């Protein structure tokens with residue numbers, strides 16, 4: 237999707253490498269000895285119990301949390317060794333959708349999406365808003381939505397607007413924190429399909445934090461499970477499902493997990 241300012245790894249090679257990550261807040265250790273690879277072009281689902289550190293991991297990778305130990309290498313660059321200029325360039329290659337959308341309430345939807353284009357690419361307001369309209373159409377929002385303020389949008393529209401903003405700079409990697417939380421099942425399923433379409437069309441790599449089993453079964457190539465301050469397993473769904481761990485058993489083989497599996501199998505057979 238980007239102009240490929242820098243070379244991307246081959247599909248299946250790591251685009252993000254996390255090694256020995258440690259995060260602590262005062263005495264509270266959230267991550268210790270955490271290792272994870274994210275592969276070029278994959279949709280990686282990141283799951284784990286509430287408070288297991290999924291969002292903190294996402295924030296450490298995008299540079300919003302400074303880890304207390306270990307290293308994160310993204311697109312070949314160690315985050316803790318970047319000059320300010322390289323950091324800004326790397327930032328441009330990452331699109332982030334935060335849990336609550338994080339749109340500015342004082343700006344229209346179009347202005348929200350135009351903001352990164354104006355800030356990073358120094359586009360004129362008119363050019364930035366023109367490009368923003370293209371991004372809003374890409375995520376399936378009707379043209380009139382651009383003129384609305386975020387408070388006038390439904391939950392599903394807010395997610396799409398936030399996704400349009402995350403895509404504004406044509407990122408190579410998309411970070412999504414609970415993108416389907418709060419959506420009804422139909423809205424969530426539509427969002428999953430949109431994500432697949434975007435990944436397939438633009439070859440994006442997606443780091444997806446979610447609790448949504450349907451999203452995991454529908455969209456993810458691999459799943460990373462956070463437990464005990466580290467990544468317990470990162471593999472395909474079928475391998476993860478068979479991992480001998482209480483949380484994994486309860487999550488994937490509980491009633492909701494079974495119904496998500498069934499839905500996936502029926503969708504395949506249809």
Ligand SMILES: Nc1ncnc2c1ncn2[C@@H]1O[C@H](COP(=O)(O)OP(=O)(O)OP(=O)(O)O)[C@@H](O)[C@H]1O
Pocket residue numbers: 261266284285286287288289290291292293
């Ligand atoms: N800025 C912060 N200061 C202090 N503690 C924090 C901070 N950010 C996160 N934490 C703590 O780190 C732990 C992990 O938080 P995180 O938000 O990553 O969990 P999560 O796995 O995403 O949870 P959930 O599924 O409920 O969203 C929590 O105990 C949280 O309270």
